[in-house]
Amino acid sequence: MSKNQDTEVRWGILGVGNVCEVKSAPAMNLIPNSKIAAVMRRSEEKVKDYADRHGISKWYTSANDLINDPEVNAIYIATPPNAHLELAKLAASAGKPVYVEKPMARTHAECLEMIKVCEQANVPLYIAYYRRELPHFLKIKELINQGILGEIRTVHINLKQKLDASLITKVETNWRVDPEMAGGGYFFDLASHQLDLLDFFFGKITHATGFASNQAKTYEAEDIVTGSFVFESGILGSGNWCFTTSENAEIDQTIIYGSKGKITYETFGKGEFTLETDENGIEKFSFDLPKHIQQPLIKTIVGDLLGTETCQSTGISGARANWVMDQLVKERVF
The missing domain is CATH 3.30.360.10 (Dihydrodipicolinate Reductase; domain 2)
Known part of the structure; x- marks a missing residue:
């Protein structure tokens, strides 16, 4: 979905690990005009267990299959950082907004590439720096x-x-x-x-x-x-x-x-x-x-996509944290 073109955000989640148990994903079903449509993890046993425990009817073991599900109109990438760039590219190519766990990527260069592909696809890019809304x-x-x-x-x-x-x-x-x-x-x-x-x-x-x-x-x-x-x-x-x-x-x-x-x-x-x-x-x-610590930020993302709020944690701001970290570790004295 592009901003303001839908009345409900239907999330597809890539990587339903520990962060999705309490911190983030459950909030997506509590926020008005937001719901989890599907989840994905490479392990069939683990993704099915997650879906069963959280009452989610649709699950996948393939990222491509979830991203291309027509019912899904926004993607939450909850994997380790090494997969963020590749999955963001896939989501952007499908025209679906992207919400990415922090850190945004492994390097500032990867962050810039994520920003570029999302801008080219005209899809929003948000980063899970949820402390901005606590x-x-x-x-x-x-x-x-x-x-x-x-x-x-x-x-x-x-x-x-x-x-x-x-x-x-x-x-x-x-x-x-x-x-x-x-x-x-x-x-x-x-x-x-x-x-x-x-x-x-x-x-x-x-x-x-x-x-x-x-x-x-x-x-x-x-x-x-x-x-x-x-x-x-x-x-x-x-x-x-x-x-x-x-x-x-x-x-x-x-x-x-x-x-x-x-x-x-x-x-x-x-x-x-x-x-x-x-x-x-x-x-x-x-x-x-809040019990679900990311809920206030996710609420602003849903609002941003539906045209009622503005989210303050974007790919542009998220990339800046990576730039600073890159600079601070550049001089290695191992």
């Missing part, structure tokens, strides 16, 4: 826009996670640490959310540089990244990501510093953040998060 992050953006923090000076990301001991035996089946499938390691999986969120708050990052290393040698991908970046607006930022720390060193913290105060939040935690200003001291904010 209530606590919308509130943070509102406070920034209101000038509560004064002029924004700098932002710092600090993400540390302990080494998952199970990776020693499961690394071959964990696509998130396989650069051929994911583009990199957990940095690509998690930092993509963080960098896209900063793009949502402050706009485009125009300069970025960093260092990446593999310290623990548990898997092939980088396990530590440090870097700095500059926004088009002149705000400076930095980040430190390490996935091999001890348990007591684990942290998920981003701090936005302004001339009048600061905001501290977790990207992957509860719907909470802390505002501290010179004028009012410390204020804590807390919001309930």
Whole structure:
């Protein structure tokens, strides 16, 4: 479907794995004028099990068959990143809008190719950076826009996670640490959310540089990244990501510093953040998060396709996160 040419979005889902159990797919049947028409997975046993458990009557083991199903008019690509470009091309060639899991692709170059094929086919391209529509992050953006923090000076990301001991035996089946499938390691999986969120708050990052290393040698991908970046607006930022720390060193913290105060939040935690200003001291904010965490974003996609809303997470914005990650890992000191 093209925008505004239908009254209902009928989703076909490629790759009904873990993300489709609670986070995303169930929401598609809860949003008005939206439903799941068909699902696909290469394993017949697994796709049939998913379809049976979720009350979906039609399933496939072939991506082509699902994409070309006339009942399906929008495609959700929920596979690992290595398949995103190929599947986006197939969906675009069939004239069907594309919703892609994050990170958008393995590299910025692949992202640009996805944008190109969708533009040539005149089909919309959306990316699953759903934090742009979560209530606590919308509130943070509102406070920034209101000038509560004064002029924004700098932002710092600090993400540390302990080494998952199970990776020693499961690394071959964990696509998130396989650069051929994911583009990199957990940095690509998690930092993509963080960098896209900063793009949502402050706009485009125009300069970025960093260092990446593999310290623990548990898997092939980088396990530590440090870097700095500059926004088009002149705000400076930095980040430190390490996935091999001890348990007591684990942290998920981003701090936005302004001339009048600061905001501290977790990207992957509860719907909470802390505002501290010179004028009012410390204020804590807390919001309930939806059971199906992607539902608010998917609602805007459905609305965008039907002409009633605008989605803020597109291929253009999603590609920018990949560009920054590419820059931050370019200097490898393995």
